[in-house]
Amino acid sequence: MAVSNRKIEVTLADEFLADAKSLFGAPPEFGPKRVGKKGSLWEAIWPIANSIGIVESGQLRIVFTPASDKPFTISLVFRGNSISRIDFVADTICHSNPLFARCFELPPNVCGPHFHSWGHNREHILLNQSWELPCREPLPTRIHRFDQAFPWFAEKVNLTLSPDQRQFCPPRELV
Secondary structure (H helix, E strand, C coil): CCHHHHHHHHHHHHHHHHCCEEECCCCCCCEEEEEECCEEEEEEEEEEECCCCCEEEEEEEEEECCCCCCCEEEEEEECCEEEEEEEECCCCCEEECCHHHHHHCCCCEEECCEEECHHHHHHHHHHCCCCCCCCCEECCCCCCCHHHHHHHHHHHCCEECCHHHHCCCCCHHHC
């Protein structure tokens, strides 16, 4: 990919993230995406409207893998690329942060639930061929469940939730 194209993509992602956003339509249905070694993977996609109510290229993707040690992920997706993500994983799962995470005073290793922010990964995406979010920070210790993680994530990505949307939870059989 040419450098100028990547700069354009990153600039558009910056603008999308900075713009006030809202979820569009009724809460999504969860459907099976695939069945693997770690059980079924369920996904729901919720379109996002920009500040003037137009649905373009943004969406919230929520993935559940109930039988695994990574029960859920919440991603803000823009033009097919994740620009922020929560990975809710078991406390025993640890990941190494890239060296550049030190610039943000993030720990070299993160265990348990964590957040991949756009701000921590933007420069990495700008300078590399692959669109990845390798830098992570631990979630606040008060976040233990989906119903706590969902509104916290929305606030971090400038996504306004209505009172009904704040109560959104996946079906009980997935939690």
